[in-house]
Amino acid sequence: MLDDLALLPAERVVPEHPAQHLHRLVHQHTAFGRIHHARRALHVFVHAHDHSHVRRNHPESLRALPHRSPSLWITPPAPRHSRPDRSTTTPPRPHRPAPNDLRKPAAPGPRLLIVLDNAHDSAQVDALLPGAPTCTVLVTSRDHMAGLITAHGARLITVPTLDDHGARALLTRHLGQRRVTDEPAAVAEIVTWCAGLPLALSIVTARAQLNPTIPLAALAEELRDASSRLDALAEEPPMACLETVLSWSYEQLTDEQATVFGLLGTAPGSDISLPAATSLVGQPAPKVRRVLRHLERVSLVQQLEAGRYWMHDLVRLCAATFARRKQEPAALDEALRRLTEYAAHTAHAADRLIAPHHAPIELGAPGPGCRPQPLADATEAWAWFAAERANLMAIQHAAAERSWHP
Numbered sequence: 001m002l003d004d005l006a007l008l009p010a011e012r013v014v015p016e017h018p019a020q021h022l023h024r025l026v027h028q029h030t031a032f033g034r035i036h037h038a039r040r041a042l043h044v045f046v047h048a049h050d051h052s053h054v055r056r057n058h059p060e061s062l063r064a065l066p067h068r069s070p071s072l073w074i075t076p077p078a079p080r081h082s083r084p085d086r087s088t089t090t091p092p093r094p095h096r097p098a099p100n101d102l103r104k105p106a107a108p109g110p111r112l113l114i115v116l117d118n119a120h121d122s123a124q125v126d127a128l129l130p131g132a133p134t135c136t137v138l139v140t141s142r143d144h145m146a147g148l149i150t151a152h153g154a155r156l157i158t159v160p161t162l163d164d165h166g167a168r169a170l171l172t173r174h175l176g177q178r179r180v181t182d183e184p185a186a187v188a189e190i191v192t193w194c195a196g197l198p199l200a201l202s203i204v205t206a207r208a209q210l211n212p213t214i215p216l217a218a219l220a221e222e223l224r225d226a227s228s229r230l231d232a233l234a235e236e237p238p239m240a241c242l243e244t245v246l247s248w249s250y251e252q253l254t255d256e257q258a259t260v261f262g263l264l265g266t267a268p269g270s271d272i273s274l275p276a277a278t279s280l281v282g283q284p285a286p287k288v289r290r291v292l293r294h295l296e297r298v299s300l301v302q303q304l305e306a307g308r309y310w311m312h313d314l315v316r317l318c319a320a321t322f323a324r325r326k327q328e329p330a331a332l333d334e335a336l337r338r339l340t341e342y343a344a345h346t347a348h349a350a351d352r353l354i355a356p357h358h359a360p361i362e363l364g365a366p367g368p369g370c371r372p373q374p375l376a377d378a379t380e381a382w383a384w385f386a387a388e389r390a391n392l393m394a395i396q397h398a399a400a401e402r403s404w405h406p
Contacts, residue, residue: 113138122147142249142299161196161312170198174205179216186216193223195313200242203233229317246318249298260291261300262327263335264311265319268398269391271310275373276391279342280335282369308387333402338370340404343388343395345372350381 112135119125119141125148129137139145139154148154162170168191172180180187194200204219222232233242253261263280264272277292278285292309295301300319301309311319323332345366351358353375366372375381385392399405 112136116140119143119145121145122151126151144297144299146297162198162201163196164191167191167194167196167201170201171205174202175208175216179208183216186220189220190216190223193220193229193313197242197312197314199245200233200314203235203240203242206235206240207232226317229314230321233314242314243318243321246315247322249300250318250322252298253295257291257294258322258326260288261295261319262323263332264295264301264309265316265321266323266332266336267339268336268394270394271304271308272391273373273387274307274309275346275371276339276342276388277309279370279372280339282335282338285371334369336398336402337404338367340395340399341366341370342372343392345370346375346384347388347392350375350384353378353381 112130112132114128114130114135114137116125116128116137116139119139121141121143122145125137125139125145129152139148144156145154149156168180168187171187171190190201190204194204204223207219208214208216219232222228230243234244235241238244250258250261260277260281264277267276267280272280274285274289274292278288281288281291292301292303296303296309300315301311304310341363344363348361348363349372352360373384375384
């Protein structure tokens with residue numbers, strides 16, 4: 001699989017003043033599962049700053065840590081021990097120091113870049129930070145690593161999904177210019193349905209390479225249908241299956257967090273506000289906010305603006321799939337009904353604020369767990385309609401499919 005950093009400029013990876021930052025920790029974070037960006041980060045950093053020696057530290061070095069979570073790495077949950085990454089640039093040493101030994105100040109020597117790939121959390125990394133000022137540590141993780149930023153002044157670099165140009169460049173690199181040029185419509189669809197996720201694009205290109213006689217249009221057709229999209233992005237081994245990779249993060253959630261994550265995947269619309277999520281889940285706002293903060297911290301949702309949460313299309317599809325497997329259909333319907341009532345009651349109240357002369361509509365009392373959003377005046381009402389217009393249309397469509405109307 002190709003890493004997404006291959007299509008990012010070097011300045012997104014490398015600190016501006018390496019001589020001043022060699023003692024600091026650089027953390028790199030991707031929003032949607034592990035996408036193999038560490039190799040590119042290592043390559044760019046070493047060539048840009050002429051490090052004479054590089055040692056790659058991978059999960060095998062983290063075994064002694066009490067917070068190790070194998071299922072967060074790209075290798076599957078079993079066996080219990082991960083293998084060292086094959087991309088190390090020097091042979092393994094016969095003796096590996098204990099984690100605490102790495103903290104001891106090292107004698108002056110060559111500058112080192114240590115890569116801690118796909119770390120679980122700040123506690124797991126903290127014991128491995130070296131004491132030598134000539135060392136740079138690059139950490140990749142789904143976790144935001146707030147502890148490292150606070151305690152060690154780590155620099156956070158968020159790796160975004162690819163834009164259309166980057167996605168086409170990835171396809172061209174793997175499939176060749178001619179094949180991409182020969183089927184422009186199919187390529188456009190593949191780019192659309194993979195939504196900039198390098199892992200998804202890499203799975204598609206692998207399938208296309210292994211079956212060169214199959215037109216790209218056939219792969220695009222599989223992706224077009226939401227019911228078969230995850231199957232189209234499933235290959236062996238498990239690390240080449242999008243649903244499996246995301247399931248390893250899903251399995252680390254508590255029951256409460258997994259329930260909220262699944263319900264978010266089933267909610268109509270492209271994003272959701274905290275008040276809407278509160279009704280969807282049927283729990284008080286502080287409790288829902290706490291869960292959303294955790295999902296954001298582990299990169300399963302994003303807060304694009306204050307109080308509004310968004311999921312990548314493929315992550316949303318996986319979340320809905322997990323929800324249908326783990327939750328009862330009646331519970332999913334109840335959640336959608338609460339969201340529908342939230343939208344209806346809040347929209348009616350907003351309409352009355354904007355046009356008081358409109359005749360009131362008898363909606364009845366909201367059901368248990370539904371908490372319509374209070375709006376102070378017409379200005380807030382207009383702002384709410386502007387923010388929720390697309391979601392209201394999606395909710396209305398979902399309700400009509402279920403005949404939830406008089």
